[in-house]
Amino acid sequence: MLRSELRPDVTPHTSPASAEHVAAPGDAVPRPTSPAPGPAPGPGAGPAPVQLLAPDGTRRTDPEHDPWVADLDDDRLVALYEDMVVVRRLDFEATALQRQGQLGLWPPLLGQEAAQVGSARALRPDDFVFSSYRENAVAWCRGVSTTDLVRVWKGTAATGWDPRAVGMATPTIIIGAQTLHATGYAIGCAKDGVDSVAVAYFGDGATSEGDVHEAMVFAASYRAPVVFFCQNNQWAISEPVGLQARRPVADRAPGYGIPSVRVDGNDVLAVTAVTRVALDRARTGGGPTFVEAVTYRRGPHTTSDDPTRYVDPAVHEQWVALDPIARVERYLASRGRLTDELTGAVTARADAAAAEMRAGCHGLEPPPPLSVFDHVYTTPTSWLERQRSQYAAYLAMFDEDSADGAAPGGARGTDARGGDR
């Protein structure tokens, strides 16, 4: 196939919508420094995303996507439901742990459960995830332990888990960097002749970073088997998505020759379907796909953030009504599956996971002081070894001092060092 035959699948996504932040061609060009667009758009903004489960829980028919979730019977939907309940519970638990001073910081994912669970559960174990900091539900689905989820946020480690053990890279905090890593990994898969796929998770804000654009250039040029999974949660800290993109973010990809799709990110079934389409395209040599999961960040950006400074409560309420878990519950109820027995079992599972996370978090100890010097190089350098031994001698001096009653720092020290290290 020639590159030029790779026609991006742009048709359903480019029609301009009425939403304020979507500029149609020919619209008056805004003054370059005119004020940023107002608050994040409500749920109706932009072209209609793929949706299989309506907010009231009714199943919509979609001839294009239905076949991709034909195997998702009620039992398998219940499993997705359970995942979403568990990750929400874990998210609440971690937020509580932060409020109690156990974690330094936590980036809540409340509202994004369907986008994360639906996409992550579509992956095979041999696929590989490259994410940013908010994808804790994805990590859960990849098999990351609850303790490993909080390690970094407690400040006891620089990374939570072994990437190769779970098929998920250590998250990048540098916005957008991981999209390039995913592209490179995907190119590697293609070179190796395997049909594994790399998936990059990032936010709407990230789509402004150069790295993300370069990733799309590389992915398109090499037809890399990569899925760009953008969770458009309407906000980049205080900045609404309209400041990053004046058309739906999904519209960016076709310009690079990458087909894109908007999906209702609060609909776990639709997310599963479009992710499977994208994965299949990648596995069968069709190259990259850009998925825009349209969702909403219901909590603060992180536990340090104060969204009351910038969030419109009315728009917030509109989104709350679109809760991804309630939607599945309504559907399951309509099928007679939302029994007390089921909700009881799911709650128990969630509580157990949360208790495990709490216990694991309490058990995390600060690493030994000299571990500061570990793993800087694969083989330690003489310079670093010298610094390590000097610092070891320095620390030992306090032990001797305290043994003979002297205070640290040559009998004058005034801070807490030399205490219960």
Add this chain to the structure above:
Amino acid sequence: MTALTLRGALNAALRRALEDDPKVVLLGEDIGTLGGVFRVTDGLQRDFGADRVMDTPLAEAGIVGTAVGLAYRGYRPVVEIQFDGFVFPAFDQLVTQVARLHHRTGGAIRMPITVRIPYGGGIGAVEHHSESPEAYFAHTPGLRVVTCADPQDAHTLLRQAIACDDPVIFFEPKRRYWVKGEVDDVIDASTAPMDAARVVVPGTDVTLVAYGPLVMTARDVALAAADDGISVEVVDLRSLSPIDLATVEASVRRTGRLVITHEAQQHGGLGAEIAASITERCFYHLEAPPVRVTGFDVPYPAAKLEEHFLPDLDRILDAVDRVLGREHSLSGWRG
């Protein structure tokens, strides 16, 4: 005189700059409605409008590159980089464009861009939120690099930086944002030009050079040492490029001993530059080799280990002991 936090002093300086010069524009992520993640720009968009205080897309190369264009057009952009570790996407623009344009155009073009960067550790943050990248910038000809230590100096230096026709990388010691002090709104550039160091504690036995977040620690060192009968002179560099070596040299000629401290990693850091320069200038006045107390040559560690990375009172006191040849010092460190 008003009592302000360091952060409040910076806010007041930005406000004055916006009032005084219509060509001053602020750019950065979350600096508008939110007032910046550290609230340094709090209220400025409300009072000066979104044309002057611009929330930008998430793109650091974009922010700095756009500032270059604005400067070509006669503006004086003041850029906020949200955290130290996020300046690197813009590093290319800073070192290949901003730093060189004046030289490359034979002086025809000026780049009066101020790049504000909250920097340094000590706040228990996750990775990329506690870096001290000053040496990368100080190594680049064409950039001026400064950092402040207290509210008054933050205010004065920021106004000087914005008024400066060269590009200035302005490092803000984030763990000192909440430190309070009296601030006089009048800049007296004649007594403290932007690139002048200052002696903040006079002393006679040891010169202790610090800057930014560690100036406060260095003052504590001087107090603790005084209890023990040792007189430490603390020099706050303020400007990291150029470095006011004359002030450091004059101090070392008096004391004969030099300790330099910074949070940044040691290898290739500013401590090495100062030690070498002072050794060249004051070899016959030195009673002991200069000693550096710095972060170790490792990536900034996880929060629970940062107390082992950051120079603190005791590590600096130990170095003071060492240059004085005192018993408690770690003689093993000489090797």
